Amino acid sequence: xxxxxxxxxxxxxxxxKRMKKKPSSQSDIATHFGLSKPYVNQLxxxxxAPTENTDEWIKKICEYIxx
Numbered sequence: 001x002x003x004x005x006x007x008x009x010x011x012x013x014x015x016x017k018r019m020k021k022k023p024s025s026q027s028d029i030a031t032h033f034g035l036s037k038p039y040v041n042q043l044x045x046x047x048x049a050p051t052e053n054t055d056e057w058i059k060k061i062c063e064y065i066x067x
C-alpha cells in the first residue's frame with residue numbers, strides 16, 4: 001500500500017481525533033498558524049503552487065501533527 005503526504009496528514013489528524021489530542025482537524029491547524037481554512041485545505045490536498053513558502057508550510061503542518 002502506497003501513501004502520499006495528503007493521506008499521511010489525514011491519518012495523523014484522525015489518529016489525534018481518536019486520542020482526543022490537538023490538532024484533530026484542518027480548522028485546528030488554521031487557527032494555530034493563523035491561516036485561512038481554505039488555504040490549509042489547499043496545502044494539504046496539493047492544490048497550491050509548489051514554492052519554497054508552500055514547502056515550508058507543509059513541513060510546519062507535518063511537525064505540528066506529529067508525522
